[in-house]
Structures are given as structure tokens and as C-alpha cells.
Amino acid sequence: MRTIRLHADLPFAVGAEFVLPPDAAEHATRVLRLPAGAPLVLFNGDGCDYAATIAAIDKRTVRVQVAAREPVHNESPLPLLLAQGIARGDKMDLIVQKATELGVAGIVPLLTERSEVRLDAERAAKRLAHWQSVAISACEQSGRARIPRIAPIQPLAAWLGGLADDGALRLALLPQAEKTIGALRFCAAGGVLVIGPEGGLGETDTRALAQHGFHGLRLGPRILRTETAGLAALSALQACHGDLATAGG
Missing domain, CATH: 2.40.240.20 (Hypothetical PUA domain-like; domain 1)
Known part of the structure; x- marks a missing residue:
């Protein structure tokens, strides 16, 4: 039953x-x-x-x-914060839902250089409440008893300026990067993963990320859509460094 x-x-x-x-x-x-x-x-x-x-x-x-x-003891030993360039339409719902199922500790919706989504304060508040509801529903389904927090929508530069220096490994998914998931080493603080929107991260974005200690991460030889990229990276990170490697099914 x-x-x-x-x-x-x-x-x-x-x-x-x-x-x-x-x-x-x-x-x-x-x-x-x-x-x-x-x-x-x-x-x-x-x-x-x-x-x-x-x-x-x-x-x-x-x-x-x-x-x-x-x-309930099913939280990943690898805390991961997903900083996601806001995707159009229902793609953000999918990203929030699946990232929650994959054990993400929190999600930050970002406005980046190539973001196509623009929201006024009222619409932003409604979207934030909706995404938090999506995360709660995903916790109900997946058995999680801790709910990832969806941070307020914010520009990349503002978020970087307030990012805590807690030792978390800072990563940005970039097709031209050389660092791979297997070579990463995490401390107890886990990691922060930045994913660009549909158009990817622009030059201004990548410079700002580099100035704040972010390392480029390459996931593979193919270019992934934004709604695929973060979920694939989270899955690979959990498999290599988290709890998917030891999961029983």
C-alpha cells in the first residue's frame, strides 16, 4: 500500500x-x-x-x-547549491522538481547576461512561491524530510557579491572548461554549481565568476540544454561524490 x-x-x-x-x-x-x-x-x-x-x-x-x-536519514553527504539561470516557460518547474529529487540543498534563480526572462516584483514573488511549492511536492514524492530553499530571484553580480566564503567548491558548467567531475575534491561544505540560461553564460558572466573563485566544469563532449545540463551535472556529482554511488536502487 x-x-x-x-x-x-x-x-x-x-x-x-x-x-x-x-x-x-x-x-x-x-x-x-x-x-x-x-x-x-x-x-x-x-x-x-x-x-x-x-x-x-x-x-x-x-x-x-x-x-x-x-x-529521516536520506540527505546527501554532498551538499550542493544549484545556481540556475532562469529558464523560460515550464523548464524551471522541471529543474526545481528534479533537482530536489536529486538531493540538492538549495536553488538560486539567477538573472544573467543572456537571460531572456524578465519579471517585475509581483510576478517574481509569485514565481518564487510557485517554485517553493514545486520543491515541497518533490519532497513529498521522493521521501525527503528537508526542503531545499529557493532563494529570491537575483542578478548574478548581486548574488556573487553576497556569496559566503564557507569553503564550498565553486563550479560553473562551461563547454570549453577542462576540469572534469572525477577530478574534483570536495570538503564538508560541498559545492556550488552555476548553470547558464538557454543562451549559456556570457563573457561578462564568466569573467565575474572567475573573479569570485569559480572553476569551469566540463560535463562531456556535447552541448546540453539548460534544463538538461544542471540535472545531468547534479546526477554525475552525486554518483561520483555523493550518495548515488552507494544507493541500493
């Missing part, structure tokens, strides 16, 4: 009852059609799953009873 996992931003505690937020309640009862008494697993992003039961359903609320708390 499939385990139903739902995210709810609540301070879960064993033995307590909680009223699900409206979105989670609607998904549980109208989409999944769960009845009172149905079991489910809840998570709030603190790294644990909470076994629960639907205690009561009425027209306005869904109450759940939390029975147990279990830490």
Missing part, C-alpha cells in the same frame, strides 16, 4: 492533534479522498517524518493525530 506523505508547516509533536493548513487539508480529502481514520505521514522540513492518523473531517477543517516521530 502506498504511503501518503504530506507537508504541513506545523510544529508537530507526538501525541498532539493538529489542524492541517487549508492546502494540505484539501489535498488529503478532495484529491486523495482520505477518510477519517486513514493513516498518513506528515513532515514539516525539520528532518523527521511523523506517523499520523486523520482524526476528524468536517466542512472547514481536517484534524490529525500524531502517533510517532522518526528521523
